[in-house]
Amino acid sequence: MSEKTDINAEMNRLLARATRDRSDIEDLVVVPVFAVIVALILGAATMLATGVDLATIGKSFVALFVGSVGSLNAISETLTAAIPLVLAGLGLALGFRAGLFNIGAEGQLLLGGVAAVVFGFSFPDLPFVVLMPLCLLAGALTGAFYASIAGALKAATGAHEVISTIMLNLISYRLLDYLLRSPWIQKEGRSDPISKSVPDNAQLPRLLDWIEPNLRLHAGIFVMLIAVFVVYWILFRSKIGFAFRASGENPDAARYAGMHSGLIIVAAMASAGALAGLAGAAQVLGVLDRASPGFSAGIGFDAIAVALLGRSHPLGVLFAGVLFGGLEAGGRQMQVDAGVSIDIIGIIQALIIVFIAAPLLVRAIFPWGFRRTGDNHGGKGK
Amino acid sequence: MDVELRGITKRFGPVVANDGVNLTIRGGEVLGLLGENGAGKSTMMNILSGLYRPDEGEILVNGKAVVFEGPGDGISAGIGMVHQHFMLVPVFTVAENVVLGVEPTGRLDYLDLKTAREQVREINDEYGLEVDPDALIENLPVGIQQRVEILKVLFRSADVLILDEPTAVLTPQEVDEFFEIVKSLRDAGKAIVFITHKLHEILEISDRISVLRGGRITGEGDPKTVTTEELAEMMVGRPVSFEVDKTPSQPGESMLEVRDLVVLRDNDEIAVDHLSLNVRSGEVVGIAGVQGNGQSALVEAITGLTRPVHGEILFQGADITRSSVRARHRMGMAHIPEDRHKSGMISNFTVAENMVLNSYYAPAFSNGPQIDWRRVNQTAAKFCVDFDVRTPSVFLRAGNLSGGNQQKMVVARELERETRLVIAAQPTRGLDVGSIEYIHERLIASRDEGDGVLIVSSELDEIMGLSDRILVMFEGRIVAEFDASKGPVDRNAVGLAMAGAAA
Structure with missing residues (x-):
């Protein structure tokens, strides 16, 4: 009897959730926060070094702040910019977790966007509740298909996904240009490569235009939030996600445990592509109304940064995506108010990633933000 | 100096x-x-x-x-x-x-x-x-x-x-x-x-x-x-028994039969060279040999990680030569891999996650496409108690456990279920005496429950202590066999065979 209670007590002890290790918090929160701070400071230093006077630098940071969160319009712009970044970032994060470094979000996003547009204007008579979701689905499926080409190549031949997705990106640019000139896609009466518009009943409706007509925030934000939840569920609650994470952490152990590596690679790439395709679809259905050459504007690459900054965790990606959306929106304001080129925002974003990729550097710069190394035995990872 | x-x-x-x-x-x-x-x-x-x-x-x-x-x-x-x-x-x-x-x-x-x-x-x-x-x-x-x-x-x-x-x-x-x-x-x-x-x-x-x-x-x-x-x-810090306590073996039906097996390495060299062996229920067969004589390839072929180019593998009489890793696992084959860090566990996963690494998909741990983490965690806690895995919590990163506890975790995962055949490769490599003793007891317990146990080890003491039958592997072949059930085996003779003298 007493032995029985002993065992129960022991089991309860084992099941008690440990408070998170200090090093986890350092890895997940402290490093990214410091990375952003250092990047902003170095951004200022870059401006200083290129002859911008201190007053203008101050003004530009105020503009960055005001333009990102300083007004309802600013917040709307920030969130609008965040939607495709988060969606594509979630896809990349999922791939990273499975050990796949997918560089192809840009191409998946472009083709997903085109597919959504084409589906939209091909069935303009369907009601909104049917057409809009189908357009999103068309985008997601196209992205999934395009990404799974790289997955299948890796599974079948071992071709490295970094190389094949970069090549697929290049193909997608030209494929887009080609498609945009084909008569059934090109807008009537135009000679430049631009697609027909998406019918109104396929568009993601604007959410705040009843307050002010120029607020661009659209229903894609719900798609984004649902995606955050779904990706979280896939990664941490589902069987397939367990297999994704296992193969990402240790492919040998995954194989030993009977997981089918080829299947996992294709499935993970397809899921990543679906999210990137969804990002493209949300962008054309919510903001752009049509596809034009390079309409993705590098979102697929910025999303890599978002996924890295978010530590490949769905919630992290959400925060990182909103941050990058804010930088985007604030950067435009900066250009208007202080006359500083928006390119400085690109520099700041890149610097953030440099510091994220080099946590030891961040630790060296801010030793007081961390406990002494040697005290911790490595974090839980992600 | x-x-x-x-x-x-x-x-x-x-x-x-x-x-x-x-x-x-x-x-x-x-x-x-x-x-x-x-x-x-x-x-x-x-x-x-x-x-x-x-x-x-x-x-x-x-x-x-x-x-x-x-x-x-x-x-x-x-x-x-x-x-x-x-x-x-x-x-x-x-x-x-x-x-x-x-x-x-x-x-x-x-x-x-x-x-x-x-x-x-x-x-x-x-x-x-x-x-x-x-x-x-x-x-x-x-x-x-x-x-x-x-x-x-x-x-x-x-x-x-x-x-x-x-x-x-x-x-x-x-x-x-x-x-x-x-x-x-x-x-x-x-x-x-x-x-x-x-x-x-x-x-x-x-x-x-x-x-x-x-x-x-x-x-x-x-x-x-x-x-x-x-x-x-x-x-x-406490008295340790060296003799593995075991009763004479009661060999029964054949659990594993390997016939004329040929396995190649990645570079197409022959790793296992027309090898045959069998393991019966209720006996421990130990494969002795210096590392690199094809033992790893043999274990990989038996457990389904590599496809042999020739020969067949029978499990309880059924041909499993082409079965998947998971299928073999479900039939009741347990595999303690030779290198836990390389393939036996995932350091960044929690103890609980590692405990279900190869059974997470089973109905016991899942709910449709979803993993039932509550049940997983409870089962993991039970495994930890049963196999004396010392960890403050099942939510701890497995990489933070000591080597002995990591190995006990792997052994617990493999043996805490209905097994019929246990393949243990280097089951105690790099472990302390206490853990070795414990793992040996568990392997003998599996034997006594009627499992076939195949142990591959480069520690001759381990082979000598556990096995009812000793096979010596040299350059991909079995070059000598010793029956340990009828009195002690000559250590020297095994050693010579390991060096290829009998070949």
């Missing part, structure tokens, strides 16, 4: 790795240093070689206090370390490897290999190492490669040699030759520190023994008087 450690304390945050250690190393003497994994042996040796600086205490060389600032200082003070894992360039010759980093150079950085060869040959002759300075490392057997490591240390004029688990990679015969070399080094006045967890070896070679446990010196012994039991107790 004499070296003395006085009151050495080294802390890593809250962990005290060495706690007031006193140790004397004398020229012309072999000091045996015994301790379990995590007892603080490596920390102490890293302090001695200059890699770590102690928090307290001092190092005296020939009575004078010295301070080592970096890893180079140990060797310049004459203290050299031979690591367990060799650090040699395979495509270089012996002489080139020996002089690497301290090459004799002439004008304009001209590499004077002739002098190098001569110097290497001199050291060679002095200590009877019998290594050809012009041989390529990749063509040399492991035992000789080890001598090259020793040559490297001697070439840097070390007077104190620290040998870290030097016999782990050697056959019994090679161990004997190795001991001869150690003795000749000792007789030449070198001080030797011999680190190991193998008790009979330490008794054979040492002049003095120090036992380390929990960062402290817990005992010293004179090898002439001390017994293995006493040493083990000092090392573990």
